[in-house]
Amino acid sequence: MQIQVVGAGAWGTALAIQAAQAGHAVTLCARSPAVAQRLAAERVNAAYLPGAAFPDSLAVAHDADKALAKADLHIIGTPMAGLREALGRLPAAASVFWLCKGFEAGTGRLGHEIAREVGPQLRVGVLSGPSFAQEVAAGRPTALVAASRDEGLAQLAVTALHSERLRIYTSGDPVGVEVGGAVKNVLAIAVGICDGLGQRADAPLAPGLNARAALITRGLAEMMRLGLALGAQPDTFMGLSGLGDLVLTATGDLSRNRRVGLALAQGRSLPEVLAELGHVAEGVYSAPTVLARAQALAVDMPITAAVVALLAGRLTPWQAVEQLMGRGARAESERS
Numbered sequence: 001m002q003i004q005v006v007g008a009g010a011w012g013t014a015l016a017i018q019a020a021q022a023g024h025a026v027t028l029c030a031r032s033p034a035v036a037q038r039l040a041a042e043r044v045n046a047a048y049l050p051g052a053a054f055p056d057s058l059a060v061a062h063d064a065d066k067a068l069a070k071a072d073l074h075i076i077g078t079p080m081a082g083l084r085e086a087l088g089r090l091p092a093a094a095s096v097f098w099l100c101k102g103f104e105a106g107t108g109r110l111g112h113e114i115a116r117e118v119g120p121q122l123r124v125g126v127l128s129g130p131s132f133a134q135e136v137a138a139g140r141p142t143a144l145v146a147a148s149r150d151e152g153l154a155q156l157a158v159t160a161l162h163s164e165r166l167r168i169y170t171s172g173d174p175v176g177v178e179v180g181g182a183v184k185n186v187l188a189i190a191v192g193i194c195d196g197l198g199q200r201a202d203a204p205l206a207p208g209l210n211a212r213a214a215l216i217t218r219g220l221a222e223m224m225r226l227g228l229a230l231g232a233q234p235d236t237f238m239g240l241s242g243l244g245d246l247v248l249t250a251t252g253d254l255s256r257n258r259r260v261g262l263a264l265a266q267g268r269s270l271p272e273v274l275a276e277l278g279h280v281a282e283g284v285y286s287a288p289t290v291l292a293r294a295q296a297l298a299v300d301m302p303i304t305a306a307v308v309a310l311l312a313g314r315l316t317p318w319q320a321v322e323q324l325m326g327r328g329a330r331a332e333s334e335r336s
Ligand SMILES: NC(=O)c1ccc[n+]([C@@H]2O[C@H](COP(=O)([O-])OP(=O)(O)OC[C@H]3O[C@@H](n4cnc5c(N)ncnc54)[C@H](O)[C@@H]3O)[C@@H](O)[C@H]2O)c1
Pocket: 007, 008, 009, 010, 011, 012, 031, 048, 077, 078, 079, 080, 081, 082, 083, 099, 100, 101, 102, 131, 132, 133, 134, 278, 279, 280, 282
């Protein structure tokens, strides 16, 4: 297969390497000609994925390269903020998967909603699941889910990427997979804040491991409530893109979203933390849109609401703990 990967960040680069190792003709497209030139010369993406050498079969190009219109499969590895533009540049009936996890800031759209607006004839799907780019690039065992309403397209992702090191499961519920990927990032910030407070020597009454487990579990309940209101299937949230990715991102220190939360708990400012991160932390940009969509559907998301207020500087980490712990009692299984 001819595969085009647009977006040469950590994740786009890792999957381009995987697909090339699986024997496909892969072109990794960087945003600027200068970056494309550097990647082609150095054969490694030192800025975003150091240490992962490019296989010989991996070509590098600049986005505008016309030859890329011929690809059998397009993979968009930009952050959510670049998805609309990247979709808009594809041929009308192209087959495409995106890797970004979030709601579009401003419009509040999920990827499949953007695709419906930008390219109604596109064959579309989302690839998600618990996956740190560094581990995938190093060939460490990983499982992902390729979700599309077009079963043939989901199988195309299997053909492109499935291997002994990277299992690709299929799903017919792109809405559930997208909601899981977007909301887990916000929850990972919350768990990072919780764990960060727990690490502070000056805080004997800080939240600990019990609180972390409670946040993950009640966060999953929030994710499901929003997903069901948006038309997702409940089982999806127990799968790789729901519970699986939530556990990985909330507890794994490779997570950028978790690291944002850990740093905020140490009293650092958000702009300072983001400047140091050097990579995208989608939860920061998605949190307000997750909350806005939840509110429009009368879905209660108290953890998300606390993260939004905290990121906006309206709440301190300690006040967020007090606010969440001070809520009235309720049944565990309440659906709204
Ligand atoms: N890194 C991971 O482990 C991982 C795993 C699974 C999913 N994801 C998701 O994949 C997406 C990309 O993440 P990443 O880790 O590769 O990001 P990254 O921060 O490593 O790289 C981002 C890349 O996108 C480019 N970029 C930034 N803004 C852009 C825009 N508006 N339009 C086009 N390109 C833009 C940057 O130049 C850079 O090449 C995110 O939505 C992330 O949540 C990441």
